[in-house]
Amino acid sequence: VELREIALRQGWSLNDYSLTATGSGAAAEGEERFFEDEVDLYAFLGLDWMPPEMRENRGEIELARRHQLPTLVTLGDIRGELHGHTTWSDGTADIAEMAEAARGRGYAYWAVSDHSVGLGMVGGLDPERLQAQAAEIAKLNDRWKSQGVDFRLLRGCEVEVLADGTLGLPDEAMAALDVVVASIHSGLRQDRETITARCLKAVYNPHVDILGHPTGRIIGVRPPSELDVERVLQACAETGTVVEINAHPSRLDLSDVYARRAVELGCKIAINSDAHEREGMEMMEYGIATARRAWLRPQDVINTYPLEQMLGFLKDRRGPVQRT
Ligand SMILES: [Zn+2]
Ligand SMILES: [Zn+2]
Structure with missing residues (x-):
């Protein structure tokens, strides 16, 4: 018009x-x-x-x-994923199979981020099992390295944000990981003040790199929580905590509107399919569509970065930033 x-x-x-x-x-x-x-x-x-x-x-x-339109992120810009599951928690494929699927998509890295303990039904990982998982990851990485394959599995975890805002893993266990996603899965009906304070507590933990599916909505099933998203995004900008666009079509959480707001505030974004099976990675395209509606550029999305740059970004943000 x-x-x-x-x-x-x-x-x-x-x-x-x-x-x-x-x-x-x-x-x-x-x-x-x-x-x-x-x-x-x-x-x-x-x-x-x-x-x-x-x-x-x-x-x-x-x-x-003025010839100043941003160049929007595309599927081809994505170099890896930072949130996905295996048979170590509620995934249907083992680590090697998920890695195979990620490699098949041309990714250079994939973070194994199974659920931590604290999520009711799922047998989540405690520090001991994470340690055992690390050995399996290291073995696979060593094999690819010796074969000259340009692919790396990252050690991650989707850490449960418990009802009071404490996390499903102790700080030492999180410090040993390449990437920590913190997510809320239960108690999503808490009132606005409670769930916002709970979420902020997780965001202010320096070991938390990414806030996973922030509002918890499941489209057509569960409305978003009462979370004060604006306040949480401000805290993410302040702490350098990356905000997720969960690409699953039933989530698309953040939405395009919030994703755009996040970037306006200075946040970085990770687009993750949160795959629980190999085919789950195909959902990435819905996350990309959301990101494009939010006018996101490749530089706004950390999993468009080459591996070393992405890891460097995470390391820097954990480093000197003063936390309150
Ligand atoms: Zn989750
Ligand atoms: Zn997940």
Whole structure:
């Protein structure tokens, strides 16, 4: 609609891929211009082409005119995942099988992040089992290294944020991991103050790298919690805690609106399929779609970074930041 008005102001009436001169501009009335594609049409009107996800009249026209449209993240930018499960908790495939699936998607890394203890039904990992899992991960990584394969499994955990905001693992156990995702799975009906304070407590723990599926919504099943998302995102920006877009189509949590807000506040994002089976990784595309509607660029999303850069980012954020 906005494009139609821009065309009109220049003396053209817009119909699909052609323009007809109204006579109010430089061209004679009735003159027609046809365009092969949108790129040409936009260019004729003095605009850079914009992907459909951006056409929401949120300032994109002005950016297109100034040639300052952001380059949105694509599926091809994703180099790995930081949240997924194996048979060590409630996944259906073992570590090697999940790694195979990740490699099959061209990823350079995949974080084994099974549930910690503290989640009722699932036999979660305690420090002892995490240690045993580390041995299995190291063995696989050694094998790939000796074969010259450019792929690495990361040691992670989806740590349970308990009802009072304490975590399912002690700090020492989390410190030994490459990446820690903290998530709330139960007590999602707590009142706003309680669940927000609980979530903030997790965010302020320096060992927590990523806040997983922040609002806990399951589309069509469970509404988002009462969480004060704005306040939590501010805390994530302050502490450098990465916020997840959980790509599963039933979650899409953060939503595009909150994801955009997170980046405005200065947060980084991780897009994770939270796969519990090999095919689960295919859900990544829904996370990408959400990220694009949020206008996220590759640099906003840490799992577009090459492995060393991504690990360096996590290390830096755990490092000198002062926590309260
Ligand atoms: Zn979870
Ligand atoms: Zn998970």
